[in-house]
Amino acid sequence: MPGNVLTLSRAGGAPARSVVATGMLLPFGVLYALFLVLPSLYALVMSFFQTSLVRPGLSDFAGLDNYRQVLTSGDFWASVGHTVLFTVLTTPPLVAIALLLALLADRLRHGRWVYRLVFFAPYVLPSTVVFLIFSWMYTPGIGLIDGYLARVGGGPISWLTDPRLAMAAVVLMTVWWTLGFNFVLYLAGLQDIPRELYDAAEVDGARRWHQIWSITVPLLGRTTTLVAVLQVIASLKVFDQIYLLLGGGPNYATRPAIEYIYDVGFTSYRVGYASAVAVVFFLIVLAISAVWFRIVRRQEREA
Amino acid sequence: MVRGTLTRRRFLAGCATAGGALAASACGWPAQGFGLAAPSGGVLTYWNLFGGGDGVRMVAMQDAFGRQRPDISLDATTLTWGNPYYTKLSMATLGGAPPDVAIMHLARMPQLAPAGLLRPLSDDELARHGMSAQDFAPNPWQQSHSNGRLYAIPLDTHPFTLYYNTDVGRKAGLLADDGSLLPLTSPGALLAAFDAARRVTGQFGLAISTANDPATPWRAFLTFYTQLGGEMLRDNGAGVVFDRAHALTVLEFLRELTIGRSLAPSNFDYGSTVALFASQGAGFYWEGEWEVTTFQTARIPFDMAPFPAVFGRAAIQADSHSFVIPRLEHDDPERLDRALIFIRSMLDQSQTWAEGGHIPAWRPTLDSAAYRALKPQAHYASAADSVVYDPPAWYSGSGSDFEVAMGSAIAAVMNGTLGPAAGADQMLAALERLAGTASPV
Numbered sequence: 001m002p003g004n005v006l007t008l009s010r011a012g013g014a015p016a017r018s019v020v021a022t023g024m025l026l027p028f029g030v031l032y033a034l035f036l037v038l039p040s041l042y043a044l045v046m047s048f049f050q051t052s053l054v055r056p057g058l059s060d061f062a063g064l065d066n067y068r069q070v071l072t073s074g075d076f077w078a079s080v081g082h083t084v085l086f087t088v089l090t091t092p093p094l095v096a097i098a099l100l101l102a103l104l105a106d107r108l109r110h111g112r113w114v115y116r117l118v119f120f121a122p123y124v125l126p127s128t129v130v131f132l133i134f135s136w137m138y139t140p141g142i143g144l145i146d147g148y149l150a151r152v153g154g155g156p157i158s159w160l161t162d163p164r165l166a167m168a169a170v171v172l173m174t175v176w177w178t179l180g181f182n183f184v185l186y187l188a189g190l191q192d193i194p195r196e197l198y199d200a201a202e203v204d205g206a207r208r209w210h211q212i213w214s215i216t217v218p219l220l221g222r223t224t225t226l227v228a229v230l231q232v233i234a235s236l237k238v239f240d241q242i243y244l245l246l247g248g249g250p251n252y253a254t255r256p257a258i259e260y261i262y263d264v265g266f267t268s269y270r271v272g273y274a275s276a277v278a279v280v281f282f283l284i285v286l287a288i289s290a291v292w293f294r295i296v297r298r299q300e301r302e303a
Numbered sequence: 304m305v306r307g308t309l310t311r312r313r314f315l316a317g318c319a320t321a322g323g324a325l326a327a328s329a330c331g332w333p334a335q336g337f338g339l340a341a342p343s344g345g346v347l348t349y350w351n352l353f354g355g356g357d358g359v360r361m362v363a364m365q366d367a368f369g370r371q372r373p374d375i376s377l378d379a380t381t382l383t384w385g386n387p388y389y390t391k392l393s394m395a396t397l398g399g400a401p402p403d404v405a406i407m408h409l410a411r412m413p414q415l416a417p418a419g420l421l422r423p424l425s426d427d428e429l430a431r432h433g434m435s436a437q438d439f440a441p442n443p444w445q446q447s448h449s450n451g452r453l454y455a456i457p458l459d460t461h462p463f464t465l466y467y468n469t470d471v472g473r474k475a476g477l478l479a480d481d482g483s484l485l486p487l488t489s490p491g492a493l494l495a496a497f498d499a500a501r502r503v504t505g506q507f508g509l510a511i512s513t514a515n516d517p518a519t520p521w522r523a524f525l526t527f528y529t530q531l532g533g534e535m536l537r538d539n540g541a542g543v544v545f546d547r548a549h550a551l552t553v554l555e556f557l558r559e560l561t562i563g564r565s566l567a568p569s570n571f572d573y574g575s576t577v578a579l580f581a582s583q584g585a586g587f588y589w590e591g592e593w594e595v596t597t598f599q600t601a602r603i604p605f606d607m608a609p610f611p612a613v614f615g616r617a618a619i620q621a622d623s624h625s626f627v628i629p630r631l632e633h634d635d636p637e638r639l640d641r642a643l644i645f646i647r648s649m650l651d652q653s654q655t656w657a658e659g660g661h662i663p664a665w666r667p668t669l670d671s672a673a674y675r676a677l678k679p680q681a682h683y684a685s686a687a688d689s690v691v692y693d694p695p696a697w698y699s700g701s702g703s704d705f706e707v708a709m710g711s712a713i714a715a716v717m718n719g720t721l722g723p724a725a726g727a728d729q730m731l732a733a734l735e736r737l738a739g740t741a742s743p744v
Binding site for chain 2: 050052053054055056135139140141142158160161162163245246247249250251252263264266267268269270271
């Protein structure tokens with residue numbers, strides 16, 4: 001098939017090529033428009049109305065009322081704060097530890113696949129399974145963690161009911177669970193670094209650490225950009241693990257922005273207001289991502 | 304067996320019990336989605352939210368119905384409990400493809416009936432299938448109405464109850480000669496009983512869930528708060544009549560149980576408290592009666608009693624499962640008949656249902672000798688006379704934003720992260736926020 005396309009485009013020149021490309025993109029484009037673009041636009045429209053989940057139609061026009069309510073809602077800003085805190089706490093370890101493990105796994109001569117599998121395996125688990133494992137581990141007094149702590153005379157720790165620890169509990173669980181994705185990206189990046197560079201460095205007398213610091217890390221710059229940007233976006237859309245492990249608690253101390261949208265929209269039926277929340281949150285994520293992308297790109301260029 | 308600390312083996316036994324319940328309840332997997340065509344012919348679609356032991360009994364009752372009426376093909380779907388269930392039910396009804404019959408918690412009535420999602424039922428329609436007001440327990444029957452019209456047919460009442468370990472109770476001197484629990488008539492008596500039980504277990508007097516579970520603290524709070532005579536909302540949720548002094552009394556008492564005197568764990572979640580009571584690490588357990596079969600399976604010596612009236616008048620938080628017929632634009636009488644035949648068949652099997660702990664709403668079963676002989680169920684059946692449902696509002700009811708808002712503040716007080724006064728302030732602020740929101744229904 002690819003060969004055919006190639007011949008076709010060569011024979012027919014640029015116009016034919018774009019026709020083929022368009023044709024191939026069309027199925028995806030249609031689905032994308034149907035399930036992402038149109039619903040998003042509809043949500044934007046609903047955000048200006050008092051739309052209810054249980055009343056047909058858009059209901060009364062609300063003007064900017066919903067937006068005024070969102071911007072002055074303490075609950076909303078608290079939930080954005082939790083999402084940002086989660087992102088700040090998860091991104092550095094998920095990038096750094098993934099890089100470290102990828103470097104270690106790549107240096108192995110034997111059984112390399114075992115380590116690749118071990119570090120990647122948690123990522124394929126559904127969030128519900130991860131939540132079950134960790135909720136047992138975190139059980140105060142009798143859970144796995146407190147069980148070990150008790151042996152060395154520590155604990156018990158109220159992982160899930162202490163507002164200061166609950167976020168840490170989710171961060172720990174998330175790092176273990178999602179590390180594998182970044183790990184694989186770094187492994188792929190490592191394969192692209194030409195071996196000759198290391199050989200040349202060896203000839204020049206550079207030690208292992210020096211090689212990693214002066215060759216591997218700089219040449220992984222593009223991968224780091226990708227990993228860092230993807231990670232920030234993934235962390236900003238956190239919902240399931242917090243919802244499952246803590247229900248946004250204790251006492252709303254971890255409720256992320258997405259759960260706030262879910263609560264007001266689906267539980268309280270206020271879809272119009274929830275849409276306004278979603279739009280505001282979208283703009284916040286867009287702004288954070290844009291700034292972050294610029295910072296990371298600049299770092300990459302300088303490096 | 305009872306004395307001593309919680310060993311790993313005993314805990315694991317408890318976990319196995321709790322885990323079994325969890326795994327069973329996780330079986331409730333939606334077998335169908337939305338966008339279905341309206342049922343035709345002799346098909347009856349039925350949505351429920353029963354997992355665990357309830358789910359097993361409901362399937363047995365459905366099978367019995369299938370044998371009685373082979374002409375009606377029953378298409379039953381089990382969905383997960385909680386607010387997603389009501390969201391799905393509402394959206395399916397709005398989308399014109401609701402099930403013919405669905406289970407609804409009666410505390411959700413003030414939300415679903417005014418939204419026009421339910422079909423009202425007349426006396427004649429019920430009479431055609433041999434049902435009338437006299438056949439139902441008065442509290443759930445009354446709660447099945449909205450604006451004077453009947454919108455639901457109640458199946459049961461499920462109150463907050465007091466479980467107690469009879470071995471622990473006997474050793475602690477809390478039982479009468481016939482094995483029943485001696486009356487506990489004041490907060491002090493309750494604290495003393497838990498203290499005596501704790502001395503026997505060496506761990507806790509009481510097991511109550513306070514982590515990742517706002518519903519249980521809410522059930523305890525509403526019970527005591529109503530016993531004091533407190534009210535929360537007026538005008539169907541548009542106004543707040545929160546009694547801060549009463550709320551403070553209850554919050555201080557609940558804090559005394561956990562942080563104050565360490566009679567109950569301050570940070571256990573639902574599964575852990577089930578495991579704690581099942582492994583006999585606590586003498587008492589507070590929860591709805593639906594865990595009765597869990598502890599029967601665990602083969603521990605236990606009994607149950609109506610939740611004691613320690614703060615004055617008898618009042619016990621409860622809710623009820625009921626059958627509703629979601630509104631369908633082009634309703635046909637055959638659909639209604641099929642639904643009522645099915646509902647009547649379920650009511651006739653109330654004895655099976657009662658084995659899971661729920662108190663039947665169906666009088667022919669409730670008043671029967673067979674039900675009175677069912678132990679420990681019959682021991683707390685009188686609780687149905689003094690039940691209190693969630694205060695009516697578009698935002699309240701089982702698994703609602705309201706329950707989470709109230710329960711989160713109460714749980715924080717019981718966890719020790721919020722003082723009782725701050726807890727009461729947070730509850731009041733949340734009530735005012737909810738009451739001040741324009742109703743979307």
